Amino acid sequence: MNRRGDHQAQLERLSSMLDDDALAHLVSYARFMVAQRPSMPDAVAGEYPPAEKSSPALSALAPIEDESVVGAVRRLRRAYSMLDPRVLLGDVGEIMTLHATDERSTRDAITALEEIFASHYERYRDEKTKPNGISSD
Numbered sequence: 001m002n003r004r005g006d007h008q009a010q011l012e013r014l015s016s017m018l019d020d021d022a023l024a025h026l027v028s029y030a031r032f033m034v035a036q037r038p039s040m041p042d043a044v045a046g047e048y049p050p051a052e053k054s055s056p057a058l059s060a061l062a063p064i065e066d067e068s069v070v071g072a073v074r075r076l077r078r079a080y081s082m083l084d085p086r087v088l089l090g091d092v093g094e095i096m097t098l099h100a101t102d103e104r105s106t107r108d109a110i111t112a113l114e115e116i117f118a119s120h121y122e123r124y125r126d127e128k129t130k131p132n133g134i135s136s137d
Helices: 003-015 020-036 042-047 056-060 069-079 085-100 106-128
Strands: none
Touching: 069 085, 069 106, 085 106
16 A cells, blocks of 8 residues: 555544544544645635634534633633644733632633633634745744
8 A cells, every 4th residue: 555545544544533523623624734735726625625714613612611710721722722832821821820819700711711712823823824824923
């Protein structure tokens, strides 16, 4: 079997072990990868349209009732797994500290965390969608 065939076989084997949500993420990622190829023929690109502006994982992962702030961070890390946690650390740490010192309620802290992750995701997505991947920094 050639290298491409090996990869396809691995992908098929691994994807058969995923639950429906994880498989949907895999398909979204594959569509994203296909859409990023500069040499993608129009016929093929039309068959695999780029993912929508908002990630299915983000809209499907609603806050949990009686969720703790730590639980929210875990939920958001799963939903925004493409983000570098080191970049989020300062902002998330600040909210966690404010909550731990009773300067922010649980609901306010979770709302702030959701806004932080969404903001970082917007920047991440903007960087990924710039032509030729060139950053304006």
